[in-house]
Amino acid sequence: xxxxxxxxxxxxxxxxxxxxxxxxxxxxxxxxxxxxxxxxxxxxxxxxxxxxxxxxxxxxxxxxxxxxxxxxxxxxxxxxxxxxxxxxxxxxxxxxxxxxxxxxxxxxxxxxxxxxxxxxxxxxxxxxxxxxxxxxxxxxxxxxxxxxxxxxxxxxxxxxxxxxxxxxxxxxxxxxxxxxxxxxxxxxxxxxxxxxxxxxxxxxxxxxxxxxxxxxxxxxxxxxxxxxxxxxxxxxxxxxxxxxxxxxxxxxxxxxxxxxxxxxxxxxxxxxxxxxxxxxxxxxxxxxxxxxxxxxxxxxxxxxxxxxxxxxxxxxxxxxxxxxxxxxxxxxxxxxxxxxxxxxxxxxxxxxxxxxxxxxxxxxxxxxxxxxxxxxxxxxxxxxxxxxxxxxxxxxxxxxxxx
Numbered sequence: 344x345x346x347x348x349x350x351x352x353x354x355x356x357x358x359x360x361x362x363x364x365x366x367x368x369x370x371x372x373x374x375x376x377x378x379x380x381x382x383x384x385x386x387x388x389x390x391x392x393x394x395x396x397x398x399x400x401x402x403x404x405x406x407x408x409x410x411x412x413x414x415x416x417x418x419x420x421x422x423x424x425x426x427x428x429x430x431x432x433x434x435x436x437x438x439x440x441x442x443x444x445x446x447x448x449x450x451x452x453x454x455x456x457x458x459x460x461x462x463x464x465x466x467x468x469x470x471x472x473x474x475x476x477x478x479x480x481x482x483x484x485x486x487x488x489x490x491x492x493x494x495x496x497x498x499x500x501x502x503x504x505x506x507x508x509x510x511x512x513x514x515x516x517x518x519x520x521x522x523x524x525x526x527x528x529x530x531x532x533x534x535x536x537x538x539x540x541x542x543x544x545x546x547x548x549x550x551x552x553x554x555x556x557x558x559x560x561x562x563x564x565x566x567x568x569x570x571x572x573x574x575x576x577x578x579x580x581x582x583x584x585x586x587x588x589x590x591x592x593x594x595x596x597x598x599x600x601x602x603x604x605x606x607x608x609x610x611x612x613x614x615x616x617x618x619x620x621x622x623x624x625x626x627x628x629x630x631x632x633x634x635x636x637x638x639x640x641x642x643x644x645x646x647x648x649x650x651x652x653x654x655x656x657x658x659x660x661x662x663x664x665x666x667x668x669x670x671x672x673x674x675x676x677x678x679x680x681x682x683x684x685x686x687x688x689x690x691x692x693x694x695x696x697x698x699x700x701x702x703x704x705x706x707x708x709x710x711x712x713x714x715x716x717x718x719x720x721x722x723x724x725x726x727x728x729x730x731x732x733x734x735x736x737x738x739x740x741x742x743x744x745x746x
Contacts, residue, residue, distance in 0.1 A: 350641075378668060393482070401662060432490070457492075568625075643693060
């Protein structure tokens with residue numbers, strides 16, 4: 344246990360005001376965040392929309408979705424506020440991808456076409472993602488083979504960008520922080536060498552993404568957390584689906600949660616997995632949210648909504664990306680007030696979890712059992728203004744929403 348005093352919920356909340364960018368007439372588009380979402384497939388068009396729109400509703404300036412080519416039109420039809428680039432291709436569209444990206448050869452087999460077009464797809468996506476402040480990866484991505492390979496190659500390229508920038512001392516060449524959600528975790532499970540050395544006897548430093556581990560956040564639910572554990576630690580002593588909160592005195596005395604030691608019973612499993620994966624940050628979602636990078640940990644116990652519905656995790660992923668972008672921007676401006684009680688990714692994730700739980704509360708108070716993720720989007724402005732009031736803006740009446 345560290346000798347450093349642990350931050351209480353009140354202390355964590357007090358730092359929030361220094362994170363959100365100030366509004367001003369001299370600001371430029373993009374300064375409040377350029378958020379990317381890589382996801383969306385023929386079966387799942389709503390997930391990336393929820394993540395991207397949550398970031399915009401929270402106050403990010405720009406949000407771009409990089410989706411499968413067969414999901415582009417549905418996603419574009421949801422809102423004109425989001426930029427949509429149908430840059431991913433499932434295996435059955437490999438030949439079409441070759442034609443679109445103007446490859447010189449025309450292989451007849453889909454597998455051959457996929458092997459040929461893969462680097463071209465990654466080049467096309469990377470040209471755009473390198474401009475982002477953060478990328479939310481996996482919302483509705485699906486498990487198509489070519490898409491999975493594309494994302495894995497993009498992850499490698501992102502890490503190489505940082506390594507090349509450090510080698511050449513070029514500050515413009517830097518990696519994009521990543522929030523890995525949903526099917527993005529499937530990509531890591533299918534490509535374990537990205538996070539862990541191929542040689543099990545060696546340390547994690549030789550993993551392909553080791554140089555960017557401090558900029559990677561995984562957001563597994565209960566089942567995904569168990570799959571990660573079994574893949575990277577083993578099938579013995581697999582944690583239960585839920586963190587045991589009933590017998591824990593800490594939560595009885597701290598009902599909103601707060602910072603806890605990484606070896607605390609609430610955080611022990613999450614911290615262990617984060618260490619094994621080279622120090623990535625992990626948000627273990629559940630009745631309470633546990634966040635750790637192996638050396639620091641915090642628990643979020645603020646009450647949310649008893650209603651569980653699809654899309655809530657996508658909203659949270661978008662919120663995580665937004666807070667990460669805001670903190671990164673403040674740090675780059677060398678804002679003296681930005682001293683945070685937790686590591687940047689851990690604090691950003693705590694802020695997003697806390698904020699989204701308040702949004703859940705607000706929405707449930709209106710809709711009860713009928714609560715949907717789309718209705719949570721409409722309640723973000725209420726909680727946002729309550730948490731970060733803006734001078735000149737009146738309180739937003741509840742009657743503004745169709746109940």
